[in-house]
Amino acid sequence: MTKAKPTAWSLGLAVLIVFPLIVTNPAWTSIGVLTLMFMACTTSWNMFSGYSGYVSLGSAIFFGSGAYTMALVSTHAHMAGGAALFWLIPVAGLVAMVIAVPVGAIALRVRRHTFVVITIALFFVFQLLAINASFTGGAAGIYIPLINWGASYYNVPFYYVALGMVIFATLLSAAVRRSRFGLQLLAIRDDEDRALGLGVRVTAVKLTGFVMSAFTLGMAGGLYCMLQGQIYPQFVFDPTFDITVALMAFLGGFGTLLGPLLGGLILEASQQYLTESFSNGSLYLILFGVLFLLVILFMPQGIVVAVSQWWNGRAQRRELAATTDPAAVGANT
Amino acid sequence: MPALLEAKDVTRSFGGVHALAGCSLSVDKGSITGLIGPNGSGKTTMFNVMTGYVKPEKGTISFNGNDVTNARPDKIFALGVGRTFQLTRIFARISVIENMLVATQRDESWLRGLTRSKSSKSELDAAMEWLDFVGLSRLASLQAGSLSYGQRKLLELAYVLVADPDVILLDEPAGGVNLTLINEISEKILALNKGGKTFLIVEHNMEFVMKICDKVTVMHQGCDLVTGTPAEVRADPAVLDAYLGSSDDELEEEEVND
Incomplete structure (x- = not known):
């Protein structure tokens, strides 16, 4: 088991690395880019919301801010379309973090369900701002400098940058889980007042987690803007983004490391595939509805937790069988 | 006095x-x-x-x-000043030993928590020692939520003690x-x-x-x-x-x- 885990992780990574080398159809690589982007976003969201239990439905605030950073900086600085724009991605992440400070300071004044509602309200404030402010170009959106890469090659650089983001977000999330800070987030999830009485600076810890998780979300927004070449307020400040990210984490396994990656992979890839395969672009919504009902009914803690419980239960049953039935010993070895 | x-x-x-x-x-x-x-x-x-x-x-x-x-x-x-609660409060979804570790540093800057691991060797030793004191050391790796009511009381006492108030x-x-x-x-x-x-x-x-x-x-x-x-x-x-x-x-x- 100790060796199986790193092997599985490196195998998964290897598959993701070679994917665009084998599958060259732009329709497929485009699905790959968006899937990786959502995997990174969900992992980053989970690093705060999954660990602390504070479910944020305002992640599009940071995604949208990152997208607008990319659009505004690249157009105002008259940058040429091309790989140089990738340098703006970390800038987009940093801007999202700066915005997350006041947003978090307001939203984290309240707890649990009220927090969810406040994040939704703040999200709509940002969406309205993007639609109505003059510097955002309003509802007409912004076109960023055109990137002249051939259609067959266009997605590949985006794919690897998005993969880099997934790796970054996963490593960061794993590091947080192992740190004292991560333990404090988990303590806050289980009993915030008790944690406070054991010396945990809950306000500072929550705000730090919230701001940290905005970084990758902002970077993803920057990448998305660059990929699309243009942005509109309703597409980057999109309420379905808020919900999708949260649902991906719940499907895969809220608060686990692998869960958000799996949830993002399954949901985004299947959504993109269904949208492209059927003329009715909203069919996926019905299928997703059914899927979520099934998950909530049968695996309320998500796929990862359900599978690992099943796996452990199976191992225990085998052990039990082995101790009670001598014939089973031979069968198992 | x-x-x-x-x-x-x-x-x-x-x-x-x-x-x-x-x-x-x-x-x-x-x-x-x-x-x-x-x-x-x-x-x-x-x-x-x-x-x-x-x-x-x-x-x-x-x-x-x-x-x-x-x-x-x-x-x-x-x-x-450490305290317990009338209705016992533990961190149910992390392990017993992790419950203890939450309390090991009673006066540490929150920034320090970002850059260091969950526990040092000495903190882990102290945590195990106090778990041993209340007789819970063999349950250290168990999820705290699975403890009985009495065991929760003891765990609460132990993690208040580990901070040495x-x-x-x-x-x-x-x-x-x-x-x-x-x-x-x-x-x-x-x-x-x-x-x-x-x-x-x-x-x-x-x-x-x-x-x-x-x-x-x-x-x-x-x-x-x-x-x-x-x-x-x-x-x-x-x-x-x-x-x-x-x-x-x-x-x-x-x-x-x-």
């Missing part, structure tokens, strides 16, 4: 209810002080005020000579616990007290209080009624009056048994 933790004329109301109406309480260094009184007399509110969970309207709280009247719970804990406030340590465990808990408290720890204990179990406390304060309707040794308190007619007519008649029984 000098007072280590002291509340002076504390007032606090909730709506129209005066939970505390000018209550004073002092806990001497090295003592085991009991805080008793009928249900609703303000004992838990007093605990909450003393540990920063509830802000007093009037009055002052001091610890070790410092004024901590409006300090936050984490600050008060950092100074060296100077004074420990226990809210009904014997509540809902079987007799064997009550004796075990009182032995642990006495052993820790010998080692220099100061205790303030809220408890309804009179036998428990009379056995281990050096000094007892009786609260009634948000005020401190009587303070004295267990024998003095027991003989005080005002105390009997306060208890008579309330649902809590354990003290009466004590008298009858005597």
Whole structure:
């Protein structure tokens, strides 16, 4: 088991690395880019919301801010379309973090369900701002400098940058889980007042987690803007983004490391595939509805937790069988 | 003996209810002080005020000579005041040992928490040592939510102790616990007290209080009624009056048994 885990992780990574080398159809690589982007976003969201239990439905605030950073900086600085724009991605992440400070300071004044509602309200404030402010170009959106890469090659650089983001977000999330800070987030999830009485600076810890998780979300927004070449307020400040990210984490396994990656992979890839395969672009919504009902009914803690419980239960049953039935010993070895 | 933790004329109301109406309480260094009184007399509110969970309207709280009247719970804990809750509170979805680790550093900057691992070797050792002290070390890797009620009480005591506070406030340590465990808990408290720890204990179990406390304060309707040794308190007619007519008649029984 100790060796199986790193092997599985490196195998998964290897598959993701070679994917665009084998599958060259732009329709497929485009699905790959968006899937990786959502995997990174969900992992980053989970690093705060999954660990602390504070479910944020305002992640599009940071995604949208990152997208607008990319659009505004690249157009105002008259940058040429091309790989140089990738340098703006970390800038987009940093801007999202700066915005997350006041947003978090307001939203984290309240707890649990009220927090969810406040994040939704703040999200709509940002969406309205993007639609109505003059510097955002309003509802007409912004076109960023055109990137002249051939259609067959266009997605590949985006794919690897998005993969880099997934790796970054996963490593960061794993590091947080192992740190004292991560333990404090988990303590806050289980009993915030008790944690406070054991010396945990809950306000500072929550705000730090919230701001940290905005970084990758902002970077993803920057990448998305660059990929699309243009942005509109309703597409980057999109309420379905808020919900999708949260649902991906719940499907895969809220608060686990692998869960958000799996949830993002399954949901985004299947959504993109269904949208492209059927003329009715909203069919996926019905299928997703059914899927979520099934998950909530049968695996309320998500796929990862359900599978690992099943796996452990199976191992225990085998052990039990082995101790009670001598014939089973031979069968198992 | 000098007072280590002291509340002076504390007032606090909730709506129209005066939970505390000018209550004073002092806990001497090295003592085991009991805080008793009928249900609703303000004992838990007093605990909450003393540990920063509830802000007093009037009055002052001091610890070790410092004024901590409006300090936050984490600050008060950092100074060296640990507490347990009446309804046991543990971190249910992390392991027993991780529960302990949450409390190992009582005064560490939150920024430091970002850059260091969950535990150092010495913290882990200390955590295991205290788990051993309460007899839970073999359950260290178990999820804390799977512990029984009694085990949760012991875990709560252990993780307050691991931070090495100077004074420990226990809210009904014997509540809902079987007799064997009550004796075990009182032995642990006495052993820790010998080692220099100061205790303030809220408890309804009179036998428990009379056995281990050096000094007892009786609260009634948000005020401190009587303070004295267990024998003095027991003989005080005002105390009997306060208890008579309330649902809590354990003290009466004590008298009858005597």
